[in-house]
Amino acid sequence: MEQDHHARWEQHYADDNLPWDSSEPAPALVARLPGLELRAGARVVEVGAGTGTNALYLARQGLQVTALDLSPTAVARARARAEAEGLAVDARVADWLAELPVAAGSQAFLFDRGCFHVCDAAGRARFAEQAAAALEARGWWLSLVGNADEESVGGGPPRVSLAELAAAVEPWFEIESVIASRFQGEAEALAWAGLYRKRRPVRPTFSHGRSARSPGA
Numbered sequence: 001m002e003q004d005h006h007a008r009w010e011q012h013y014a015d016d017n018l019p020w021d022s023s024e025p026a027p028a029l030v031a032r033l034p035g036l037e038l039r040a041g042a043r044v045v046e047v048g049a050g051t052g053t054n055a056l057y058l059a060r061q062g063l064q065v066t067a068l069d070l071s072p073t074a075v076a077r078a079r080a081r082a083e084a085e086g087l088a089v090d091a092r093v094a095d096w097l098a099e100l101p102v103a104a105g106s107q108a109f110l111f112d113r114g115c116f117h118v119c120d121a122a123g124r125a126r127f128a129e130q131a132a133a134a135l136e137a138r139g140w141w142l143s144l145v146g147n148a149d150e151e152s153v154g155g156g157p158p159r160v161s162l163a164e165l166a167a168a169v170e171p172w173f174e175i176e177s178v179i180a181s182r183f184q185g186e187a188e189a190l191a192w193a194g195l196y197r198k199r200r201p202v203r204p205t206f207s208h209g210r211s212a213r214s215p216g217a
């Protein structure tokens with residue numbers, strides 16, 4: 001990823017120019033997490049975790065959290081907040097689109113709020129490929145992204161269409177649900193809350209035709 005992309009995000013945190021930063025956990029995360037029935041202590045990762053509001057929420061639910069972000073200032077804030085609360089959050093600087101920053105197949109759940117949608121088409125495809133690589137078999141990804149069904153007026157988050165979203169995600173994930181909702185903050189911009197489940201490995205194909213020796217149904 002280009003250096004100016006890193007610098008741009010770091011500058012946002014250095015300037016405290018964080019229109020997306022909400023002090024409350026994302027309602028979609030709070031609503032969907034219990035239904036995933038993650039085991040206690042399961043490993044989860046937040047990509048583009050910013051100052052850590054949602055990562056801390058996940059840690060409070062008894063999960064083993066890795067919080068990743070490009071911005072050293074954001075990561076330092078997330079780490080300080082976790083320490084102040086006595087929560088064990090592994091907050092680290094990492095570029096999700098570069099080398100996989102967690103062990104392959106190690107995560108039960110991946111969360112991103114507003115990170116997938118800052119990528120271009122190639123970046124979104126890479127993001128999804130990395131998510132599938134990080135997740136264990138049948139692992140879950142909850143992704144909150146700007147929704148292109150509403151025009152951007154005077155800024156707000158980047159927005160993707162459902163077709164753009166599916167193009168990146170479907171090769172690796174079953175799309176469990178995509179619900180139109182709203183971000184808190186950022187003028188309550190329209191969002192997609194997408195819940196995806198890692199696909200089963202492809203099995204060897206077999207012929208649907210019956211051989212002479214195959215039994216009837």
Ligand SMILES: C[S@@+](CC[C@H](N)C(=O)[O-])C[C@H]1O[C@@H](n2cnc3c(N)ncnc32)[C@H](O)[C@@H]1O
Pocket residue numbers: 001009010020021022047048049050051068069070071074094095096097112113114115118
């Ligand atoms: C719109 S902000 C959202 C931050 C946080 N999720 C929240 O809701 O407050 C997007 C975040 O993604 C981070 N980011 C962008 N590209 C990234 C990448 N390739 N790898 C890791 N983090 C990235 C940025 O530094 C920024 O903190």
